[in-house]
Amino acid sequence: MxxxxxxxxxxxxxxxxxxxxxxxxxxxxxxxxxxxxxxxxxxxxxxxxxxxxxxxxxxxxxxxxxxxxxxxxxxxxxxxxxxxxxxxxxxxxxxxTKVKEALNITLAPVDMRLTVDEDFTNFVKNRLMERTLVEGDTTLITMLSHAIPFLVTGTRPHGIVKVTAETKLTILNETAPETRGLSRVTYEDVGGLRMVIQRVREIVELPLRHPELFQRLGIEPPKGILFYGPPGCGKTLLARAIANEAEVNFFAINGPEVIGKFYGDSEARLREIFQQAQLNAPSIIFIDHFDAIAVPRRISDTDLMENRIVAQLLALMDGLKSRGNVIVIAATDRIDLIDPAFKRPGRFDEIIEIRFPEKEERYEILKIHTRTMPLAENVNLNELAEMTNSFTGADLMALCKKAAMKSLRRLPKECLIEERIPLHILEKINVTMEDFLDALKELKLGDKN
The missing domain is CATH 2.40.40.20 (Barwin-like endoglucanases)
Known part of the structure; x- marks a missing residue:
């Protein structure tokens, strides 16, 4: 022993x-x-x-x-x-470490504005009871099916503190300035893509964190990754999680929105975004609906604008300095509509398919979308995963939201006319298996129609 x-x-x-x-x-x-x-x-x-x-x-x-x-x-x-x-x-x-009892704690909501009253403050305090905090931390408060992140903007005393019954809690209405626009997506929010995440992290994080390795080996780090697959399978969510976890700046481009009315507008927009990304490196440029601006070039007067955009985008990708500090990630539902020039090495070095989730992956996605929900004991996520064959991640999220909305039918009618529903009533609401089954029927009927 x-x-x-x-x-x-x-x-x-x-x-x-x-x-x-x-x-x-x-x-x-x-x-x-x-x-x-x-x-x-x-x-x-x-x-x-x-x-x-x-x-x-x-x-x-x-x-x-x-x-x-x-x-x-x-x-x-x-x-x-x-x-x-x-x-x-x-x-x-x-x-x-030693933990001190907090005399005062001040919280500010992350990237949202709140209406704060005494009931809400007491609710948050009860959720934080005996939890340890440090000034500058972000902490999560679960309320029904919604998780609200708060920034700890101040504590007294300083250091690691815990909330007790004697702690005075102050919650600000306004968002903390340093959290505005802050992405909260992490790898744990992306379900069913564990192997893809592992592969992408190797491609993205290594050159961003250790460009000297590629200099030593005398090779260029990857410049781009192209995701393709059915809509709703997590391509955009994964790109945001990568940028957030790698702690780099994130520049998003929506393909159809790039196309301008006037000559040269589209190319100017693309140049500006690439320039900003390089000035604020390390950074990731994410292009959603890539097929809208990367169509195969044709010899026709009617296709001149599309040809100019494709040529500009190719030139911008070729012009990226090979230090791995700016990476382009693009997503498309239609890889067959992408100009072949983008698929050659040195542009999108990695082309990764994201498929419909299998049963185990659907179970993982359901766990993500229900982790802040007050679920009844009869909810069986394994059974729901079995029943949702051919559902995408977006479909499963819609299922969970619809089930949560159905649980609200059990609220007393008199509560709905009040300005604010009492927290003790909200605490009694839970989402049952029947809510999920009803929501599933509606979604399947909607598909048939």
Missing amino acids: RKSLGKRDKLSEVQLRVEDAKQRDIGRGIARIDQRTMEKLGISAGDVIEIIGKRSTSAIAWPAFNEDQNRDIIRIDGFTRKNAGVTINEYVMVRP
Whole structure:
């Protein structure tokens, strides 16, 4: 039997590699670490730890899964990674910490405006009770099927604090200026594409983080990735998650919106976006509905505008400096409508198909879209995954939203005429399997019509 580490053998901190959280742990503020690491640090499950990357944050230590034992990793969700200033496969220092009781905490909503009253403040406070926070953290509050992110703009005292019954909580109405336009999409929000994510991360993150490797090898890093597949399968969501997790600037282009009325407008728009991306590198340029501006060139007076746009886009991609600090990601539902010149190496080096999700992938997507929902005990996501063959990720999201809306039918009618529904009523609402089945019938009927 292995001997436990004695007091003299305990370490003040350890270095662990970051991996993504499982769906069940997202938004819980926990960090899964293995038993051997806990023994080294002299901590137990439930203790608070400090996680230090580019910045410092906190989490509650929780036992690792069996398959993660002795791997020297820490599983944390996208919010905790953001709070620590790290992404997957980077390293953090982890150490035990002391937590102070918070006297005052100020929160600001992320990228939205709220109407705040005493009931809402008390509701948020109850959700935060015993949770640990650090100034600058983003924390998630679940309310019915909606998760509201807040930025911790101030704490007293400073450092790692926990919310208690005595804590005075202030919630600002206005968005914190530094969070406006902030993308909240993480890899955990993209379901059913684990293998694609792994492949794309290798293509995108390595040259963005370590361009010197490519200089040493004497090769050019990839300039572009082209996603193709049915609409609603997660191409756009994946691109946003990549940019957010890699902590780079994100420039989005909607193909049809680029096309201007006047001569040269479209080319000027494209030049401006590429110029801004290079000035603000590292960055990702994402072109949605790529087939709208990358059609095969033809010899015809009526196709002159399309030919000019394609020629300009090819020139811009060829003109990107080969340092891997600007990457173009494009998405299309119709790869057959793309000019073949874009598919040659040096432009879109990687062409990746994103297919309809299989049953296990549909189950994972359903878990993502229901993780903030108050589900009744009779909800069986495995059964729903079986019943939704040929559904895309967008279809499954619509199913979950429609089921949630159906649960509102059980609200007392008198509540609907009140200015604000009491929180104790909202807390009693849950989404049942019957809601999902009714929603599924409607969606399938809509397809037939």
